[in-house]
Amino acid sequence: MVLFAFFAAGCASETINQPTTLKGAFKHDFSIGVAVNQRQFTGADTNGVALITSQFNSISPENALKWESVHPRPGADGYDFAAADAYVAFGERNHMLIVGHTLAWHAQTPAWVFRDENGRPLQGTNAADRALLLQRLHDHIQTVVGRYRGQIKIWDVVNEALNDNESIADTNLLRQRSPWVRILGPEFIVKAFEWAHEADPKAILRYNDYSIENPAKRARLIALIKMLQAQHVPVTAIGSQTHANLTWPSPQLEDEALTDIAKLGLPIHITELDVNGSSRGQRLQSADVSQNALATGGNQPTQAAAVQEQLAAQYANLFAAFKKHRDAIKLVTFWGVTDADSWRRGGNPLLFDGHWQPKPAFYAVVQQAK
Ligand code: XIL
Secondary structure, eight states: OOTTHHHHTTTTTHHHHOOOOHHHHTTTTOEEEEEEOHHHHTSOOHHHHHHHHHHOSEEEESSTTSHHHHOOSSSTTOOOOHHHHHHHHHHHHTTOEEEEEEEEOSSSOOGGGGBOTTSOBOOTTOHHHHHHHHHHHHHHHHHHHHHTTTTOOEEEEEESOBOOOSOTTOOOOBOTTOHHHHHHTTHHHHHHHHHHHHHOTTSEEEEEESOTTSHHHHHHHHHHHHHHHHTTOOOOEEEEOOEEESSSSOHHHHHHHHHHHHTTOSOEEEEEEEEEOSSGGGTOOOOOGGGHHHHHOSOOSSOOHHHHHHHHHHHHHHHHHHHHTTTTEEEEEESOSBGGGOTTGGGOOSSBOTTSOBOHHHHHHHHHTO
16 A cells, blocks of 8 residues: 555655544544654654644643552652653644543552551551642642643543442442442542643543443443532543454444433543454453453454454444434544554554554454545
């Protein structure tokens, strides 16, 4: 294909060759984002940068704005903004819609956050412990959101707080193993949104989670958002991670999920899209980070042609659903640029291979734009 030859020539011929791009193909539907890593937003990965700036118009930080990255130590001088500043500068330089990920999550949060100064675990039954954790959450959100006020336009305020048991009979709304839930209960969700809104009243504030196609989890999501809306909590978008595999979600399930969630009246963002192509990944519908090793298994440096076709077909199904729900969906973000960058690289789950070349799935996605 001549299509991507212009990258080598430094993009100068873009207007002459009119290459197919994701952001161009979907410009009347939704923004197209991508999660970027340190080597990309610092410019070291020049091929990656060429793809990011030509194909996408929005970025998410794969890890740079997680608590452990931006606030590794306790206290007012425990912040480290080096990576996050470089990420935001990269987005501004390239005129991209910049997303922040994520403020309150159970993973990639240092242990000190949930312990007192002597290392004793904080207890939900102890009022002083609860006050201390809320104070930390408040300071973290005000500092991080405040620093990028007006620059980061969208925040994942709360990530993965829902119980992900696939059984509808499990009546727990929230993830019981999360220290946020264990110590503070639903209050941390309410406060996180309120404090983020205070720090940047114009920012779009998302609740973000995975597997919300599964009926039990979807019902919990809807219950949670309705509860927040009844209390006038400023949650202003729903993030659906959409870590899919070759057969899940089915077209019907994806359509059902988007139909149901759109009824909440909030914009929907597809926040972490990928399609796991590894054989192990076909059984697992959860994107729980603690189970990720189970989801990919051994590396497959090249993806077999038959799997490439299945991957393309599943991407086509997903984008057909996104197009159908284009009134609700405002942003579709891929969780990584190439297969080699992916957290599930063993499943070759993205549109570009490890040599920055478009796969059949890329053309299948673009085809859905028409
Ligand atoms: C993943 C990153 O891609 C990895 O680099 C990191 O080691 C673990 O986290 N849900 C999320 C993302 O919200 O932050 C996770 O990202 C993938 C699952």
